[in-house]
Amino acid sequence: MSNTATSSSSATANKNEKLPPGVVLDKDGKPCRLCTSAASWRTMAKKASTASSSVAAGAVLASATPSSSSSSSSSSSTSNECPPDVEQLGRSTWTLLHSLTASYPTTASNEQQTDMRSFLGLFSKLYPCWVCADDFRSWMADPSGKNEPRLSSRAEFGQWMCEAHNAVNRKLGKKEFDCNFWEERWRTGWKDGRCD
Template sequence: MSEANPLPNPQKHLFIHQTPAAASSSTEAKNDDQTGMTKLPNGVVLDKDGKPCRLCTSAASWRNLTKQAKAQGAAPALASATTSSTTTTSTFSSPFTSPLAPAVTTTTDDCPPDVEALGRSTWTLLHSLTASYPAQASQEQQGEMRSFLKIFSRIYPCWVCADDFRTWMAHPSGRNEPRLAGRSDFGTWMCEAHNEVNRKLGKKEFDCQFWEERWRTGWKDGRCD
């Protein structure tokens, strides 16, 4: 899959908000054919067809790729892909960071999402699903959500993030299997999945005992009323 604020710490995925430089290095041999560039900027992730994957790459890395393409006169379509992209400084509510967290740089709303914007929106959706989940789910409801998570983890636009989420859920111990008996278990499980991201990014983890206040009922101090 928010949301966790993006940090300039390109580690592993699971709906991350930065992409790993290592992901581009393994395919550098293809770069001459696909992009006309001898080496991709750090943080650029290639799609499975060997072309740069915008939905897998941060806005900053994508801009560097565009600048490099322009400078080398390569891939005109790629070079113009982000010419209209600008950045704005804004703050947004995050369940996994302090409300006093510093402002972060994000892409404008009218530009295609990068991996960071996609991740924030995804976590909002997933946590909202847990908030609306039945307190006690029927076998049919559990089956539907299990099917959704399985399909979701395969069609998520950032393919490296999707792969990582599937790997996490399929831990050999079984400890990360979705807990779908009811809202409480499901919400805690989703919070744990999100905290896995925070650990990988070196971020502060969210106290999962408060997930319902953040995503369902609102904070007891009335700030959401």
């Protein structure tokens, strides 16, 4: 899911030249942490820190320097306690979505299909990275109908989700996953026993 943010981030960042490349703005025009990579966020924070410290008095700067260096040295130990960036959010989301397919019924009732269709619709509206959400919603609404969720069975839904994930991977220039193995990857574990 993540990561269509990178395709529009350059255009967004160009609107406000003070922002480094890769910083995506939310719909209110403020930097969106969930739509921006951690590296771009850190670059933006460093720029802001540098700008504010150049305005600060020498005594304030001197007293701030030790605390900022100690916080950066401890940041690696607390990085798991920070808000997610677009990549971490995306990886976690794909884990959730593929896990939903793995636990989906072998044959889904009409009610189960309706519930999942509703979930996917709401998910594509409420996903925290708005650029990613818009992209996923657009992908599902492809005029040809080829990307409409296939929900009659676990096998169909798993294949569809893998195709959705690969569509994002293609946009990001990442390697595609062989969808013939989605069930081993997300449900049963690999036949070679590495998940046992």
